[in-house]
Amino acid sequence: MQIALLGGTGDIGEGLALRIARDTDNDVLVGSREAEKAAAKAEEYTDKLPDTTVEGLENPAAAARADIAVAAVPAYHLSDTIGAVADELDDTILISPAVGMQRDEDGLHYNPPGVGSVTQLAAKAAPDHVPVVGAFHNLAAAKLANLDADLDWDVPIIGDDEDATATVTSLVEDIDGLRALSAGGLANAAEVESVTPLLINLAANNDGMHDLGVKFW
Amino acid sequence: MQIALLGGTGDIGEGLALRIARDTDNDVLVGSREAEKAAAKAEEYTDKLPDTTVEGLENPAAAARADIAVAAVPAYHLSDTIGAVADELDDTILISPAVGMQRDEDGLHYNPPGVGSVTQLAAKAAPDHVPVVGAFHNLAAAKLANLDADLDWDVPIIGDDEDATATVTSLVEDIDGLRALSAGGLANAAEVESVTPLLINLAANNDGMHDLGVKFW
Numbered sequence: 001m002q003i004a005l006l007g008g009t010g011d012i013g014e015g016l017a018l019r020i021a022r023d024t025d026n027d028v029l030v031g032s033r034e035a036e037k038a039a040a041k042a043e044e045y046t047d048k049l050p051d052t053t054v055e056g057l058e059n060p061a062a063a064a065r066a067d068i069a070v071a072a073v074p075a076y077h078l079s080d081t082i083g084a085v086a087d088e089l090d091d092t093i094l095i096s097p098a099v100g101m102q103r104d105e106d107g108l109h110y111n112p113p114g115v116g117s118v119t120q121l122a123a124k125a126a127p128d129h130v131p132v133v134g135a136f137h138n139l140a141a142a143k144l145a146n147l148d149a150d151l152d153w154d155v156p157i158i159g160d161d162e163d164a165t166a167t168v169t170s171l172v173e174d175i176d177g178l179r180a181l182s183a184g185g186l187a188n189a190a191e192v193e194s195v196t197p198l199l200i201n202l203a204a205n206n207d208g209m210h211d212l213g214v215k216f217w
Numbered sequence: 218m219q220i221a222l223l224g225g226t227g228d229i230g231e232g233l234a235l236r237i238a239r240d241t242d243n244d245v246l247v248g249s250r251e252a253e254k255a256a257a258k259a260e261e262y263t264d265k266l267p268d269t270t271v272e273g274l275e276n277p278a279a280a281a282r283a284d285i286a287v288a289a290v291p292a293y294h295l296s297d298t299i300g301a302v303a304d305e306l307d308d309t310i311l312i313s314p315a316v317g318m319q320r321d322e323d324g325l326h327y328n329p330p331g332v333g334s335v336t337q338l339a340a341k342a343a344p345d346h347v348p349v350v351g352a353f354h355n356l357a358a359a360k361l362a363n364l365d366a367d368l369d370w371d372v373p374i375i376g377d378d379e380d381a382t383a384t385v386t387s388l389v390e391d392i393d394g395l396r397a398l399s400a401g402g403l404a405n406a407a408e409v410e411s412v413t414p415l416l417i418n419l420a421a422n423n424d425g426m427h428d429l430g431v432k433f434w
Contacts, residue, residue: 107401191412195415214431
């Protein structure tokens with residue numbers, strides 16, 4: 001498959017691009033609003049992984065070729081990013097990993113949009129025929145992008161479309177050290193997304209803990 | 218110390234009573250609205266753990282003797298339960314483990330009260346001089362109460378009072394298989410509480426998973 005990382009020059013996009021390129025049989029398309037930035041990042045990723053092919057493209061061009069597009073952008077850019085590629089999404093699964101958070105003096109807090117969660121906001125912004133699946137919400141970007149780090153994390157998957165959810169589950173399981181778990185339909189996204197500020201608060205409050213992910217058992 | 222489990226005849230109270238009695242040097246007081254019920258449950262726990270002393274008392278009597286009182290009741294009984302023992306709490310730390318949830322066709326959802334979280338609701342219901350600490354939110358009651366099951370779970374701790382939080386952290390760490398982690402102040406409680414419906418949704422949606430807890434790394 002062709003996997004596009006829209007916003008693939010950012011922190012979570014970098015880690016996903018590198019690990020998908022290294023661990024799976026899929027081709028990686030790095031998307032950006034700027035073609036030159038995408039090309040430069042793609043070259044950087046290919047230098048790290050000489051046996052793989054990573055291409056850099058503007059977001060719409062990346063989306064047009066993608067079987068799966070990951071909206072790897074901050075929550076406040078999500079609707080714009082999806083809107084800019086909406087016409088190119090055809091038989092494409094859209095993955096939403098973004099989380100809405102705000103900081104106060106106590107730490108980070110989950111700050112969902114009015115529709116209930118950022119994943120549901122992605123579903124609202126996407127064309128009706130595009131299945132949206134929530135995944136990759138709870139990954140620490142720096143550790144994800146450090147290919148020397150072995151992962152051992154769970155990835156809760158949320159989606160209303162069975163086929164799309166199964167395809168994303170396979171993709172997640174192909175990445176070394178990630179276990180995909182079904183967390184149910186899109187209506188359950190808030191409980192998944194709100195783990196992310198908790199991970200950041202735990203890292204901030206406990207010596208020696210940083211770049212946290214989560215395991216359930 | 219004397220540890221009172223208010224509502225210690227219920228599911229989460231039973232597991233905490235048994236494990237505190239077995240694993241720590243503290244005395245356990247099982248509280249209930251009905252003295253006979255408390256006494257019967259205390260006898261049941263003592264039968265399981267013959268070397269320990271577990272006493273059953275009405276909630277106010279248990280609270281009066283407690284160094285730490287755990288409000289081990291459902292969220293919708295929390296304010297009433299705290300109100301009924303408020304006059305007895307003196308140099309007592311109050312632990313709040315309850316979570317507000319509601320079910321719809323998709324699963325369980327976090328349903329916090331207007332003050333932001335159930336732990337903050339406990340702080341509001343408690344007298345001003347009583348430090349409230351959030352802990353034990355994300356434990357699966359059935360596994361907790363099964364003394365043959367080895368635990369390996371994290372317990373995020375939230376609290377604004379440093380001494381009280383340290384005391385609760387020590388109590389948690391004394392229970393075999395539990396690791397206490399600081400999640401910050403009471404304002405961060407919602408992110409901890411909302412893990413609980415996620416655990417239940419994950420158990421409902423993944424074959425072979427049940428009685429889930431969480432580990433962070």
